[in-house]
Amino acid sequence: MTRPVLLSALLLAGLAAAGGSDAWAQSNGGARALAPGVKVEVAPAPGSGSAPAAGKVDETALRYYARIGDGERMEAEIARLRALDPGWEPPKDLFAPQPTAAGVDETPFWTLVSAGKVAEARAAIAEQRRKSPSWQPSDKLIQELDLAESAGRIRSASDTKRWQEVVDAAAAQPEAVACNRLDNAWRLAEAYAELKQTDRAFDTYKTIVTTCPKAKERRDTIFKASRHLSPERLRELSALGATANPATGEDYSAVRSAEAELETGRLLERLGNAKPGALSAGDLSRVQGIVRDKQDADGAIALGWYFQKQKNFAEAQSWFTQANEWTPSDKAAEGLVLAYNGLGDKAQARAAAAPWKGKSSRIDQALKAVDPPRGPSGPGGGRTAPQGPSELDRALARHDFAACISIIRGTIARSGPTAALLQQRGWCLLELKRPSEAEAAFAEAQTLAAREPAPAPAKGGASATGAAAGKAGSRSPAASGLPQTATPAQENAYGQAIARLATGDVTGLTRDLPRANLTPTQRAEIRASLMATEAGRALEDKRYNDVLRLLDARKELEPEPRNLGIVRGWALYNLMRYDEAYVQFKSIDDRLSTEESREGLSTAWKTIYHDW
Numbered sequence: 001m002t003r004p005v006l007l008s009a010l011l012l013a014g015l016a017a018a019g020g021s022d023a024w025a026q027s028n029g030g031a032r033a034l035a036p037g038v039k040v041e042v043a044p045a046p047g048s049g050s051a052p053a054a055g056k057v058d059e060t061a062l063r064y065y066a067r068i069g070d071g072e073r074m075e076a077e078i079a080r081l082r083a084l085d086p087g088w089e090p091p092k093d094l095f096a097p098q099p100t101a102a103g104v105d106e107t108p109f110w111t112l113v114s115a116g117k118v119a120e121a122r123a124a125i126a127e128q129r130r131k132s133p134s135w136q137p138s139d140k141l142i143q144e145l146d147l148a149e150s151a152g153r154i155r156s157a158s159d160t161k162r163w164q165e166v167v168d169a170a171a172a173q174p175e176a177v178a179c180n181r182l183d184n185a186w187r188l189a190e191a192y193a194e195l196k197q198t199d200r201a202f203d204t205y206k207t208i209v210t211t212c213p214k215a216k217e218r219r220d221t222i223f224k225a226s227r228h229l230s231p232e233r234l235r236e237l238s239a240l241g242a243t244a245n246p247a248t249g250e251d252y253s254a255v256r257s258a259e260a261e262l263e264t265g266r267l268l269e270r271l272g273n274a275k276p277g278a279l280s281a282g283d284l285s286r287v288q289g290i291v292r293d294k295q296d297a298d299g300a301i302a303l304g305w306y307f308q309k310q311k312n313f314a315e316a317q318s319w320f321t322q323a324n325e326w327t328p329s330d331k332a333a334e335g336l337v338l339a340y341n342g343l344g345d346k347a348q349a350r351a352a353a354a355p356w357k358g359k360s361s362r363i364d365q366a367l368k369a370v371d372p373p374r375g376p377s378g379p380g381g382g383r384t385a386p387q388g389p390s391e392l393d394r395a396l397a398r399h400d401f402a403a404c405i406s407i408i409r410g411t412i413a414r415s416g417p418t419a420a421l422l423q424q425r426g427w428c429l430l431e432l433k434r435p436s437e438a439e440a441a442f443a444e445a446q447t448l449a450a451r452e453p454a455p456a457p458a459k460g461g462a463s464a465t466g467a468a469a470g471k472a473g474s475r476s477p478a479a480s481g482l483p484q485t486a487t488p489a490q491e492n493a494y495g496q497a498i499a500r501l502a503t504g505d506v507t508g509l510t511r512d513l514p515r516a517n518l519t520p521t522q523r524a525e526i527r528a529s530l531m532a533t534e535a536g537r538a539l540e541d542k543r544y545n546d547v548l549r550l551l552d553a554r555k556e557l558e559p560e561p562r563n564l565g566i567v568r569g570w571a572l573y574n575l576m577r578y579d580e581a582y583v584q585f586k587s588i589d590d591r592l593s594t595e596e597s598r599e600g601l602s603t604a605w606k607t608i609y610h611d612w
Contacts, residue, residue, distance in 0.1 A: 163194045238256055494519075
């Protein structure tokens with residue numbers, strides 16, 4: 001078996017190139033991939049501690065792990081000791097109680113070290129030595145304390161972006177960046193990248209994916225490296241990770257699939273920003289194949305909008321339909337409505353909108369492109385219906401919200417404002433992340449709507465005005481089982497509420513919500529949004545039980561979206577409900593793996609298995 005390259009060797013090479021010490025340049029550490037648990041230990045560098053004499057190894061840590069039942073660390077320690085002394089075998093009395101030197105039981109110190117309480121462990125050792133002057137802690141305990149301190153320095157420097165200190169701390173204690181402390185190795189690679197030492201960053205990632213045998217850790221390393229390496233170097237890294245030093249029982253296809261997922265993400269990102277025809281036929285074909293294979297509804301929606309912008313409405317309709325079949329959503333239905341409208345099939349557009357009409361603001365908005373609000377009075381005093389899609393309809397169908405603002409401005413300059421135009425301006429301003437202007441537009445639309453003639457009553461004599469809706473009482477659409485159609489006044493009030501939410505006016509909006517003129521569905525949407533915002537604030541304030549309470553209440557109003565699922569996972573994690581947090585992050589990551597879901601999954605997993 002080929003002996004793997006060491007992280008420590010990379011550090012030595014980096015220091016030598018930078019004029020490091022002779023001691024480092026002369027060091028030749030060794031490592032070995034271990035299983036289960038994928039533990040790699042690096043031999044101590046000169047001056048960092050003494051190795052045990054031949055034929056004699058320090059079994060202190062091994063016996064501690066056996067005593068507390070930590071099977072993964074116990075197996076890793078067995079493999080490490082065998083690497084130091086190939087003739088050594090685990091003692092037959094491994095699980096039997098053992099006396100310790102001078103009658104001192106080191107278990108409390110190991111417990112503190114395992115919990116990351118290094119300062120407390122050193123203080124406890126010092127106190128024990130005061131009580132028992134002849135006692136000396138085991139070499140292994142001191143070594144573990146040194147390693148834990150070094151790992152802490154690396155994490156602290158990394159968290160505060162002191163990148164050179166990360167490199168220096170890792171160089172002083174190479175064992176702290178071995179495979180059994182993978183997070184530190186990732187931080188070292190990130191430090192090199194931030195210091196613009198891309199080759200050393202690549203070499204560090206390369207060492208990880210060729211020496212750490214567990215497929216999951218290699219896969220996660222590919223994702224970590226994607227932040228700092230070019231696609232070409234990432235492909236090289238993936239190829240190495242999928243083939244180098246394979247370990248029995250590990251499936252490395254996940255390593256190659258990681259690179260494919262990243263490539264898909266890059267292509268989908270390009271799709272979202274691409275001008276018509278900007279993607280090559282090969283790239284387009286590749287992303288279509290990947291989206292079909294994974295039945296990725298979000299990818300299908302992205303493809304739909306790509307073709308919609310090209311006015312290839314038939315192809316757009318096909319992808320939006322596919323997305324809606326895989327995972328029905330108002331986002332997929334919105335695209336379907338606008339694609340059918342582009343094809344001139346208004347009946348199909350209305351049918352696609354029907355399941356969401358009155359329940360989704362984006363669908364209600366899309367329907368305005370299918371059946372635009374009536375314009376100003378014609379020459380004879382009657383209302384004139386638009387003939388075909390207007391310039392504004394076409395801009396909305398393209399999701400060109402800057403053009404929407406420009407067109408409305410020009411229309412108002414020529415013909416004067418209408419409530420419908422100002423309301424549409426409010427929605428486009430919201431899409432452009434200009435909520436304060438949007439709130440003003442909705443307020444102006446509300447004022448103007450009050451002065452405009454009321455629309456004709458609907459069939460059956462039911463008025464569509466806000467006043468009639470207010471008098472309906474228990475005969476509201478929700479109570480009668482009829483579709484909930486918002487009046488112009490309710491639509492403007494809803495737009496104002498969304499804008500206030502976007503500006504952060506949570507307190508004021510919460511106060512005013514009971515009196516707001518909204519449909520039950522609109523009110524529920526705003527309440528759900530308020531609870532989501534409050535849950536985010538509770539997470540920031542470390543009120544983790546409040547986070548769960550708010551999210552549970554919100555789930556009674558609406559299904560929980562992905563981003564709030566991540567918030568739920570972190571609340572569970574911080575309440576030390578690690579198994580539940582792991583299940584939560586895994587369920588999200590299994591549906592679609594992203595950097596956020598992978599970070600939560602990895603952190604929960606490492607905490608559960610003490611694999612820091």
